[in-house]
Amino acid sequence: MAMKKVTVTLPEDLVAALGDAARDEGIPLSRLIAGAAEDELRRRTGRKLLASWQEEHGAFTAEELAAARAEMAAADAQLLASSDPSAA
Structure with a gap:
């Protein structure tokens, strides 16, 4: 993959926190x-896809949103349980 060096301006405390996170990883x-x-x-691509789907099929119902949230919470819980060293 080709790389390009760029310059960005960020708050100092954000740079420090990002540096700590990178070192931790x-x-x-x-x-x-x-x-x-x-x-x-x-995330932006996902939001565009969702908006496009809803334009064609209508807005999600409260029940559909609740089911999606429950499914995502279950997936998050499964991921956290599998990555938690104390869960073994």
């Missing part, structure tokens, strides 16, 4: 920031 700061940017682009 053992990855370069640029990789942490690139991952966060990729996550944001995926």
Whole structure:
């Protein structure tokens, strides 16, 4: 993958927190920031897809939203349980 160096301006406390997070993960700061940017682009794509679906099929019902939230909570709980070293 081609890389391009860019300059961004961020609040000092955010840079410090990002640096700490990158060190904790053992990855370069640029990789942490690139991952966060990729996550944001995926969320934006998802929101656009949802909006497009709703334009065609109508707004989600309260029941559909509740079912989706329950499914996401269950998936989150499963992921957390599988990554929790004390769960073993």
